[in-house]
Ligand code: ATP
């Protein structure tokens with residue numbers, strides 16, 4: 001009933017320019033579907049106990065409380081969600097009154113974080129993103145990007161500001177039903193990612209949604225609906241306007257998902273990789289040189305395999321792989337101009353990193369490690385005397401050695417060199433000594449006075 005009332009309210013309040021969008025929205029709202037507990041497979045036993053506690057406590061205090069977003073989407077697939085997000089009609093201040101272990105965070109959106117040891121349950125108040133609203137709380141950039149969006153609303157408002165239909169499903173703690181305003185359940189069963197509303201407008205509001213489309217398609221094995229996919233090719237450059245700090249996290253999630261290789265292929269396909277790693281993309285486009293493609297693909301495959309085997313992966317290794325060719329090309333250029341090799345590489349590393357951090361703000365400790373991995377590559381060449389021992393003791397040796405092996409496997413370094421280092425690490429003291437001994441100089445023959453026949 002509430003929904004139908006809302007439908008009429010929307011129609012009659014529609015302003016001239018907003019009326020079409022409002023009508024579309026209202027029509028969809030009139031199709032709200034409620035899936036009862038017996039019509040879906042989500043059970044409370046799959047949820048974090050703390051999330052369940054938060055839901056019940058809010059409900060007991062007289063508020064609405066739902067699980068929403070990625071956790072509902074993942075639970076429907078039987079996956080263990082990364083985190084649990086709660087949506088409520090309580091304001092952040094009201095949430096804070098309900099929970100002692102709670103902090104209000106965020107500038108762009110104010111949210112409540114409820115702490116349980118190391119687990120944080122994020123509780124967000126329903127928000128509206130009604131573009132007809134003349135509200136000081138909402139700020140839009142001239143290119144259509146939402147800068148601040150803190151208009152509280154109802155669940156019917158909240159649903160429309162979410163990105164994909166499968167991310168806009170609400171699990172209601174009151175009766176364990178799932179509320180679906182956007183056809184998300186059908187899309188979920190069909191394995192389709194569909195943006196809510198007009199895709200181009202939604203990408204302009206927040207270009208990061210293009211990256212999220214790729215990330216979820218890869219993570220869930222879903223396809224991207226044609227209308228959601230089409231504008232990406234054209235709008236990909238909008239990502240350049242996103243603050244570099246926001247992109248780093250998104251990029252990490254993308255490449256450390258265990259399906260990094262698919263993410264890479266897809267980002268390249270849509271022209272999104274270019275906006276994130278312009279220098280790497282430039283090298284990848286060189287048709288004469290296949291090395292960067294093979295090298296990056298192999299780095300990603302290895303990293304995906306490590307994740308599958310539950311081994312640790314480090315972001316700096318992958319980023320170093322993405323940019324290695326750019327560093328090498330620039331270093332070679334500098335050497336042609338007369339710089340000594342090690343200086344050339346140091347300067348090239350600095351230049352490449354400073355250009356890269358304009359797109360994605362990579363933390364200092366990560367860029368520092370990338371730099372070390374690159375510069376240690378030169379030191380692998382020095383195999384005589386004490387140098388190999390010192391290199392072995394370098395804190396970044398292991399990563400740099402793995403990098404060398406990767407280069408060798410993909411034709412970017414001598415296999416013999418990589419094998420030498422593989423052997424050297426496990427060799428006995430005597431063997432190591434032998435391996436690092438300077439090649440014996442041939443005894444110079446005693447000089448005999450040569451007759452210079454020319455002078456004769
Ligand atoms: P995961 O946590 O697995 O990465 P998620 O869908 O939960 O995926 P979050 O970033 O945790 O992603 O966001 C939670 C929810 O908030 C999303 O499911 C979506 O409904 C909404 N959301 C997040 N980012 C955006 C965005 N850029 N535009 C619109 N809605 C968004």
Ligand code: MG
Pocket residue numbers: 069070071082083084085
């Ligand atoms: Mg989430």
